[in-house]
Amino acid sequence: MQTNAKIGWTRAVLRYALHRRYSGASESLLQMVDEREAYARSHGLESYVGGELLPLREAECERVEDSTEAAERAEETERRDNEIGQALLKLAFAAVVLGEEEFLVPLLEEAVERLRGGLPDEILHAQQVCLHLREFAMPPPRLSAALAEWTETVLSTPRYDVFFESPQKFRLFDRRLRVRDFNYDKWIADPLIEMRIPHKSTFVVSNIYRVSAAFPLEKHLIDVLTFQDLLCPSNCPAGTAELRQRQLSLL
Structure with missing residues (x-):
């Protein structure tokens, strides 16, 4: 319930900010609280209580x-x-x-x-x-x-949480990007190898998402949520992790 309330408030703030900045419906730079409420109601936005977020582009020219x-x-x-x-x-x-x-x-x-x-x-x-x-x-x-x-x-x-520079053997000044490996990748790959399931380990999707294992023919993959993907103390996935899994499921 608390998470839904926070998401609802964030969505209301976001809609208000984008509509004020890009719809062309508002000409004034700053509005009082009652004016912001009236603006949200008149344009079918959710109720918004808060301060102004970003200066409009007209003011930034001053x-x-x-x-x-x-x-x-x-x-x-x-x-x-x-x-x-x-x-x-x-x-x-x-x-x-x-x-x-x-x-x-x-x-x-x-x-x-x-x-x-x-x-x-x-x-x-x-x-x-x-x-x-x-x-x-x-x-x-x-x-x-x-x-x-x-x-x-x-x-x-390339991001360095996905790739790292590795010098080639006998060519210390000739570096190339390699995909990072983590210990949990081996824990996933070993059973797949033992069961002789064709797969690609430490696979990179669209050059931005590193996954532990991919099955290109079946168009499936294994994505691992790590501690860096979770919010503390709720242990809920962060927005980055949720969006990653959503996009991976559609690619």
Whole structure:
């Protein structure tokens, strides 16, 4: 019950934030509590109680009048844009997890513009969002050239919790990426080998998900929930783990 209440509150906040930012229905920058409630009711959103989340784009164009150094202004603008871009990607991740995809494309378009095409801090979250956008979004969205290129770049970026650099024998300066192995992979692979079940161990799906065993012909796999995938003290799967298993079941 407590988890459902938290999800419901998060969904209400997310819907309100995305609708305020991307629907074009609101022109004012800040609203009082009663105005936010009235806005949510008038647009068919769930009841929302809380502060404003992100400044609207009109306010972000303002400059401090007493700033005289162009270099300092440019540096501050870049830093602020990067912070907002990272925050927008977190909103995009929450939107995919909760199935709130109405404004996903304009949200990502702005995030990529803010980041100036750079890679995000949370690369796994960005990869999960990009994978959803490429494989599961219905109907298939139309993306700008910048967003399409950024999506492919993010999906092709190796993560070091999946891969590691290994020097080849007799070639110390010739390194290649290999898939990481963990002890539980062997616990799963040994019985499969003993039963002579054809499989691939430590298999990587879509370059972002490492699974302990895969059965390509049957299109099945074995994904392990580790302690890193669980929330404490509830022992419930984190949003990243839930989205991973959801996407793996559809690939």
